Amino acid sequence: MSTIVETAPRGPTRRRMRVDGWRWAGRIFLVFMLLYTALPMIWMLLTSIKSGFAAMQFPPQWWPEEPTLASYQKLLDPQNSVGQDFLRFFWNSLYVSTATTILSVIVAVPAAYAFSRFRFPGRNFLFFTVLLRNMFPAVIFLVPLFILMRAIGLVNTHGSLILTYLTFGLPLAIWLLKGFYDNIPVQLEQAARIDGATRFQAFILIVMPLSTPGIIATAIYSFIGAWNEYIYAYTFLSKNEQLTLPVGIQRFFSENTTDFPGLMAASFMMSVPVVVLFLVLQRYFVRALTEGAVKH
Amino acid sequence: MAHVVLKDLVKTYGGFKAVNDVSLTVNDGEFVALVGPSGCGKTTTLNLVAGLIPVTSGDIVIGDRVVNDLDPKDRDIAMVFQNYALYPQKSVYKNLAFPLQMRKLPRDEIDRKVKEAARVLDMTHLLERKPRELSGGQQQRVALGRALVRDPAVFLMDEPLSNLDAKLRVQMRSEIKRFHQDLKATIIYVTHDQLEAVTMADKMAVMNGGYLLQYDSPAQVFAHPVNMFVASFIGSPAMSLIPLEASTANGNTALTGAEGWSLELSPLNAQKVAKATSGKVVLGARHSTIRLHKSAVPGSVPARAYTVEPTGDVTFVQALLSGAIVNISVSPNISVAPDEQIWLEFDQERIHLFDGETELALKAG
Numbered sequence: 067m068s069t070i071v072e073t074a075p076r077g078p079t080r081r082r083m084r085v086d087g088w089r090w091a092g093r094i095f096l097v098f099m100l101l102y103t104a105l106p107m108i109w110m111l112l113t114s115i116k117s118g119f120a121a122m123q124f125p126p127q128w129w130p131e132e133p134t135l136a137s138y139q140k141l142l143d144p145q146n147s148v149g150q151d152f153l154r155f156f157w158n159s160l161y162v163s164t165a166t167t168i169l170s171v172i173v174a175v176p177a178a179y180a181f182s183r184f185r186f187p188g189r190n191f192l193f194f195t196v197l198l199r200n201m202f203p204a205v206i207f208l209v210p211l212f213i214l215m216r217a218i219g220l221v222n223t224h225g226s227l228i229l230t231y232l233t234f235g236l237p238l239a240i241w242l243l244k245g246f247y248d249n250i251p252v253q254l255e256q257a258a259r260i261d262g263a264t265r266f267q268a269f270i271l272i273v274m275p276l277s278t279p280g281i282i283a284t285a286i287y288s289f290i291g292a293w294n295e296y297i298y299a300y301t302f303l304s305k306n307e308q309l310t311l312p313v314g315i316q317r318f319f320s321e322n323t324t325d326f327p328g329l330m331a332a333s334f335m336m337s338v339p340v341v342v343l344f345l346v347l348q349r350y351f352v353r354a355l356t357e358g359a360v361k362h
Numbered sequence: 363m364a365h366v367v368l369k370d371l372v373k374t375y376g377g378f379k380a381v382n383d384v385s386l387t388v389n390d391g392e393f394v395a396l397v398g399p400s401g402c403g404k405t406t407t408l409n410l411v412a413g414l415i416p417v418t419s420g421d422i423v424i425g426d427r428v429v430n431d432l433d434p435k436d437r438d439i440a441m442v443f444q445n446y447a448l449y450p451q452k453s454v455y456k457n458l459a460f461p462l463q464m465r466k467l468p469r470d471e472i473d474r475k476v477k478e479a480a481r482v483l484d485m486t487h488l489l490e491r492k493p494r495e496l497s498g499g500q501q502q503r504v505a506l507g508r509a510l511v512r513d514p515a516v517f518l519m520d521e522p523l524s525n526l527d528a529k530l531r532v533q534m535r536s537e538i539k540r541f542h543q544d545l546k547a548t549i550i551y552v553t554h555d556q557l558e559a560v561t562m563a564d565k566m567a568v569m570n571g572g573y574l575l576q577y578d579s580p581a582q583v584f585a586h587p588v589n590m591f592v593a594s595f596i597g598s599p600a601m602s603l604i605p606l607e608a609s610t611a612n613g614n615t616a617l618t619g620a621e622g623w624s625l626e627l628s629p630l631n632a633q634k635v636a637k638a639t640s641g642k643v644v645l646g647a648r649h650s651t652i653r654l655h656k657s658a659v660p661g662s663v664p665a666r667a668y669t670v671e672p673t674g675d676v677t678f679v680q681a682l683l684s685g686a687i688v689n690i691s692v693s694p695n696i697s698v699a700p701d702e703q704i705w706l707e708f709d710q711e712r713i714h715l716f717d718g719e720t721e722l723a724l725k726a727g
Binding site for chain 1: 412433435437439441443447449450451460464465
């Protein structure tokens with residue numbers, strides 16, 4: 067009896083300590099990662115509510131002494147020229163990104179479905195050529211695409227950007243969605259067709275709702291890609307009123323003396339749509355993960 | 363309900379013939395099982411009837427219509443899939459309602475039919491659940507409900523029980539049989555489990571390699587298998603097939619085993635052996651038709667016990683005879699030890715004889 071009393075507490079304590087050691091190492095690592103990603107964002111936010119003078123001080127003001135929303139007011143005020151430009155760039159970006167997203171979903175959904183369900187000659191070959199584009203750095207295509215756009219008269223139009231972003235986004239969108247369709251048992255469609263649906267109805271009523279998480283993931287991917295793209299927008303567009311946010315912010319603020327609070331406020335507002343998109347749609351990602359876990 | 367006729371049905375994939383000249387008639391209200399090992403073409407045949415894959419040649423008739431070129435939705439069929447294929451995003455109620463909605467029935471009629479089907483299958487309390495919240499047996503029932511809610515001309519079932527555990531399978535087997543009797547439904551049922559086919563079906567179609575080998579009642583198939591494949595596939599434990607040499611001397615025909623013993627045949631069996639294309643004859647016998655003796659008796663042949671498997675109410679002995687394994691069932695109070703010398707006596711009226719070259723059953727007259 068006495069031996070049991072003596073040994074029993076030692077084993078579990080030792081084991082618990084080892085687990086705790088690893089757990090703490092993990093926590094420290096996560097905190098480090100969190101600081102690494104969050105600190106620049108926090109600094110961006112803090113700088114954006116400083117005055118222009120406070121932002122240039124050294125040693126820096128770690129916490130703004132006189133916080134002000136002046137930069138935001140300036141950027142969002144349609145009355146002054148800075149605000150007009152910023153709002154125009156914002157809408158340009160929103161237009162290009164939304165159009166890219168909608169078109170890429172419209173093309174990727176049927177393409178991915180066809181690659182997943184139909185056996186046709188050249189299927190594998192086509193599927194890999196779809197990916198071929200993504201095997202090269204984007205910059206390689208800059209000049210050829212510019213010449214192409216000039217030839218078809220699309221330079222200095224938003225259409226040139228939308229087309230270009232589609233060539234980046236579509237291959238991965240198709241690849242991603244095909245994976246989703248592969249995981250939806252073909253018997254579901256067969257059952258629907260026997261239950262009285264046409265092939266198209268079976269797709270719309272049964273397969274589409276099941277692939278919603280995949281479609282949303284694809285859409286977010288396309289949107290963010292288009293929203294953040296810089297080099298093509300910089301090359302294809304030269305008229306001030308057409309610029310998208312990444313180019314516009316950079317060009318606009320470096321022309322004057324660099325207004326850091328203004329730059330940071332603009333950057334912060336540029337990140338808002340992406341963050342909102344993630345927050346609103348993240349439950350679909352979670353659902354996609356859990357559903358994948360229990361099916362088959 | 364309706365009858366189904368398959369006429370010279372062929373399905374090829376490239377050069378591969380998955381279904382080879384299959385012809386059979388399923389009468390109105392009949393329960394037919396398509397049975398065979400995996401890859402024998404039974405599921406392909408069912409999918410052809412369902413219209414999920416196009417026919418290469420031949421005709422499919424449901425009721426009085428040739429349905430070859432009709433969409434699945436226009437064939438008036440219902441199908442139960444092996445993995446149930448319940449719509450995961452829909453509740454049980456909506457799963458059952460879907461076929462009715464597709465046929466644009468009025469809402470109150472849909473409601474009435476769904477509730478009626480739920481009542482018949484005893485799952486009224488499950489109507490609001492999602493398929494993933496149900497057990498395997500309940501999912502199976504919903505799949506069955508979705509088929510019967512529409513009152514189709516033909517029910518097609520593709521291994522509906524193979525995903526259930528053994529106990530539930532036996533229970534659902536009798537439920538489906540009951541379902542068939544109550545509805546007088548025409549059912550085509552695909553299974554690789556010969557026991558399901560034998561216990562449930564009015565007729566069974568034994569398939570192998572894309573060919574329909576035998577189409578008859580389970581009793582007939584059991585008693586008169588057309589070839590060695592059907593003989594060994596139907597019945598459990600499988601029929602023992604023993605390769606022997608036939609010889610005739612002084613008007614008497616005998617079969618000789620590899621160990622040198624010989625078994626004199628009855629006149630009827632001698633007639634059958636006379637039809638063989640060569641001297642090679644295969645003797646088939648089911649476990650219950652062989653008697654086991656501990657000492658030599660007239661007409662018995664010597665064998666060696668190999669394994670002994672007591673199951674409680676019956677003991678199965680496997681013995682080595684002429685290079686083949688022979689299954690014998692004996693009363694549990696007979697004790698046999700492995701490697702013990704035993705003697706086997708065949709019931710000449712109940713043995714099967716096959717041509718060793720063509721593998722076809724030998725017939726007298």
